[in-house]
Amino acid sequence: MDLVLVNLIDGLVTGLLLFMLSAGLTLIFSMMGVLNFAHASFYMLGAYFAYQISIALGFWMGLIFAPLIVGVIGAGVERYGLRRVHQYGHVPELIFTFGLALLIEELVQFIWGRNQMPYQIPDVLNFTAFAISGNSIPAYKVFMIFISIAIFIGLLYVLTKTRVGMIIQAALSYPRTVEALGHNVPLIFMGVFGVGTSLAGVAGVIAGPVLGTFPGMAFVLGSIVFVTIVIGGLGSLWGALVASLLIGWITTFAKSYNIRMEDILNGIGFATPENLDDNMFRDIWAVTSPQIADILPYILMVLILIFRPYGLFGNRDA
Amino acid sequence: MNNPMREDQITTDPAKPAQRMRAGSMTFAAMPWVIAAFALLVMPFVFTDNSAITIMNQMAITIIFALAYNMLLGQGGMLSFGHAVYAGVGGFACMHVMSNTDFFAMLPLPVLPIFGGLFGMGLAMIIGSFSTRSAGTVFAMISLGVGELIAACSVIIVAFFGGEEGVSGDRTYGMPFFGVEFLQQIEVYYLIAFWLMLSALLMYLFSRTPIGRMANAVRDNPERAEFLGYSSRWVRYYSFIFSGFFAGIAGGLFAINYEIVTEENLNTASSGVILLVTFLGGVGFFFGPIIGAIAFTLLQTVLSLQTDLWAFYAGTLFLATVMFFPGGLAGLLMMHVPAIRMGKASKLVVPYIITLIPALIGILGLAALVEMTFHFRHASFGDEEMTVFWTTFDSHTAMPWVVAIGITVVAFAIMRRMLPTLKSAWAEANAAPKANASSQANSSSQGGAA
Numbered sequence A: 001m002d003l004v005l006v007n008l009i010d011g012l013v014t015g016l017l018l019f020m021l022s023a024g025l026t027l028i029f030s031m032m033g034v035l036n037f038a039h040a041s042f043y044m045l046g047a048y049f050a051y052q053i054s055i056a057l058g059f060w061m062g063l064i065f066a067p068l069i070v071g072v073i074g075a076g077v078e079r080y081g082l083r084r085v086h087q088y089g090h091v092p093e094l095i096f097t098f099g100l101a102l103l104i105e106e107l108v109q110f111i112w113g114r115n116q117m118p119y120q121i122p123d124v125l126n127f128t129a130f131a132i133s134g135n136s137i138p139a140y141k142v143f144m145i146f147i148s149i150a151i152f153i154g155l156l157y158v159l160t161k162t163r164v165g166m167i168i169q170a171a172l173s174y175p176r177t178v179e180a181l182g183h184n185v186p187l188i189f190m191g192v193f194g195v196g197t198s199l200a201g202v203a204g205v206i207a208g209p210v211l212g213t214f215p216g217m218a219f220v221l222g223s224i225v226f227v228t229i230v231i232g233g234l235g236s237l238w239g240a241l242v243a244s245l246l247i248g249w250i251t252t253f254a255k256s257y258n259i260r261m262e263d264i265l266n267g268i269g270f271a272t273p274e275n276l277d278d279n280m281f282r283d284i285w286a287v288t289s290p291q292i293a294d295i296l297p298y299i300l301m302v303l304i305l306i307f308r309p310y311g312l313f314g315n316r317d318a
Numbered sequence B: 001m002n003n004p005m006r007e008d009q010i011t012t013d014p015a016k017p018a019q020r021m022r023a024g025s026m027t028f029a030a031m032p033w034v035i036a037a038f039a040l041l042v043m044p045f046v047f048t049d050n051s052a053i054t055i056m057n058q059m060a061i062t063i064i065f066a067l068a069y070n071m072l073l074g075q076g077g078m079l080s081f082g083h084a085v086y087a088g089v090g091g092f093a094c095m096h097v098m099s100n101t102d103f104f105a106m107l108p109l110p111v112l113p114i115f116g117g118l119f120g121m122g123l124a125m126i127i128g129s130f131s132t133r134s135a136g137t138v139f140a141m142i143s144l145g146v147g148e149l150i151a152a153c154s155v156i157i158v159a160f161f162g163g164e165e166g167v168s169g170d171r172t173y174g175m176p177f178f179g180v181e182f183l184q185q186i187e188v189y190y191l192i193a194f195w196l197m198l199s200a201l202l203m204y205l206f207s208r209t210p211i212g213r214m215a216n217a218v219r220d221n222p223e224r225a226e227f228l229g230y231s232s233r234w235v236r237y238y239s240f241i242f243s244g245f246f247a248g249i250a251g252g253l254f255a256i257n258y259e260i261v262t263e264e265n266l267n268t269a270s271s272g273v274i275l276l277v278t279f280l281g282g283v284g285f286f287f288g289p290i291i292g293a294i295a296f297t298l299l300q301t302v303l304s305l306q307t308d309l310w311a312f313y314a315g316t317l318f319l320a321t322v323m324f325f326p327g328g329l330a331g332l333l334m335m336h337v338p339a340i341r342m343g344k345a346s347k348l349v350v351p352y353i354i355t356l357i358p359a360l361i362g363i364l365g366l367a368a369l370v371e372m373t374f375h376f377r378h379a380s381f382g383d384e385e386m387t388v389f390w391t392t393f394d395s396h397t398a399m400p401w402v403v404a405i406g407i408t409v410v411a412f413a414i415m416r417r418m419l420p421t422l423k424s425a426w427a428e429a430n431a432a433p434k435a436n437a438s439s440q441a442n443s444s445s446q447g448g449a450a
Helices: A002-032 A039-057 A059-086 A090-112 A139-161 A163-173 A175-180 A185-211 A217-232 A237-256 A261-267 A282-286 A289-307 B031-046 B050-076 B084-099 B109-131 B136-153 B185-208 B210-220 B222-227 B232-258 B268-281 B288-306 B310-324 B328-334 B337-341 B346-378 B398-430 B437-449
Strands: A128-132 A135-138 B385-388 B391-394
Touching: A002 A039, A002 A128, A002 A135, A002 A139, A002 A163, A002 A185, A002 A217, A002 A237, A039 A059, A039 A090, A039 A185, A039 A217, A059 A090, A059 A185, A059 B310, A090 A217, A090 B136, A090 B268, A090 B310, A090 B346, A128 A139, A135 A139, A139 A163, A139 A185, A139 A237, A163 A175, A163 A185, A175 A185, A185 A217, A217 A237, A217 A289, A217 B136, A237 A289, A261 A282, A289 B109, A289 B136, B031 B050, B031 B185, B050 B185, B050 B210, B050 B232, B050 B268, B050 B288, B084 B109, B084 B136, B084 B232, B084 B268, B109 B136, B109 B185, B109 B232, B136 B268, B185 B210, B185 B232, B210 B222, B210 B232, B222 B232, B268 B288, B268 B310, B268 B328, B288 B310, B288 B328, B337 B398, B346 B385, B346 B398, B391 B398
Parallel strands: none
Antiparallel strands: A128 A135, B385 B391
16 A cells, blocks of 8 residues: 555656646647647756756756746747748648757757766755655655646646736637737747747756756657647647646556566466467567556557547547 | 649749649659669669668668658658658568578568568558548657557567567578579669669559549648548558558568668657658659658768768758758759759859859858867867868867858858849749749749748
């Protein structure tokens, strides 16, 4: 039971981290109808900028300024890159963000090299918050949970309760009408893109010390983020939240409990073949859940797309 | 359509989505194919070097794969982020046929790629049954997810994918084909060249069939195609499985050429590379991916010998292509057809020379600056000498920087000065005697992009 609690907390941390990325991505998608392939690259930029700032000014300045810089870069990408490509259609837009992701990875390698950066948890947070029957929970994880929840509540408040949020929501569904009412819709698009990428930047700042700051970090998380928003339903903020938590928990639990495929198959009535080593399906029999933990989200996504193409909470066709 | 000039109005005009990615005319011209076949025959006599033949083999395989990919992207409007899976699975299938010695001993090697094709096709039939339901973002996402899934499976299902070290085999165990045992690289070259001609021809003919034409229609306007009575889903499905077949052939040829297939053949990075190759070459024309594959392979092999940063340059080139020339290299070439038809192309030669040479020097200057920055930051301590463009200097002194920045700035300044000349020359060369005002404005804006 205690282990379940520890796993719940670990899964929550992973899920909320995913949510910070997928929230921005899904907002951008519902606004412009384009999936930003470079979204995880902005997350990586956030981590690297925060590392660079933390050397000079400490972790907290990094937490404040790195997302701002990332947001400005994101807005610049929208203004000078994406808006230009937009006229060619959706497919070139996707290809553009894909190319951008490649280029940012190369750029990061160019500036910081291929090795992992020694980006550390700040000393203030480097202690054990509490322990559950011998499993210690670091304070930094608690900090990550609080930051993510604060951001989620803030985002929800801005989107549903403020005037800016109302205009954004209106621009999501009826951009032309909103434009006719005198609002600068391209500016709103740029702003949403900037905010979305800076959210990814925040995720990078707080995940960098735990998951490691290295040039492959965008790639590791990138495709999982897409899977998340596809499962949650493209364009749905609540869907993104649910799917992020779902994926966080599924992968954590699959990693910590060693469930073997042999036991499952035996359980549903298949007997283990006599000489397993010669069997064609020997690899399937030998599969264990930690082995497939990382691909479970993809399996889930394929299943969702087959049986519920709009995702869990989605209501529009992409 | 009767006026040949109108028909060749070029495809990079974003205002005309219907024309943007259209294929060439309906007629089948045999001449380019004869020339291509002849070139393929003669190439090994021109470049006799063993490494040159290796490069040509790789090029030919990339061409087949890129053409197969363009059946989706260019002709069907489906953007796939996981197409390497079909080539990879084809390659693995061929590898397993090769290791099955009894069966392989009865099989001439040139037939082997068919197995790769069939396996790629079979996988595409399964995946396509749900992924082709819609084009656009959903298709792209499914292709990405399936690609990641199968790439991840390669370390789990060791019996088929061979785990981390992959599967290797020996092509020479096959039944001798008219006495040829494919021991030498040159024999493999001719095998690959044969399959290149055959698959390119088949893919071209596929694009001329009614189903190929309908793929274009579905790409441009699926709703309208549905109203005409075609199921856009089935049209996409057919394109998808044929594309999977030819991708599998490319994978099979890869297996024959390198005699080893690993996880690298099906991961997302390879899928990204083939997207890059195809888009660089141009998705709007059938021959676009061919140019792209040749250019990219040369870039990869030649540039990667010269610099560690070649992937950075390739990425920059790719992004610049997407932003400024969505028609790719092929689109850029075909922009000149109207001027050549009118016999005014000669007017462009001088403006091109005086604009492009400074531009080229400027770009090389930028590249030198990039290399110097890289060396300055990453060279080991005490290693302060570097060589760029056959000049050796100390990257920690000011002089080389001043020179490089000076050359770059001056070159770009000259290019800026010359740009109006090129623009007006372009407008003049494309000004048809009876052309209307809009097409003129249109071509001058393209000149601006060039």
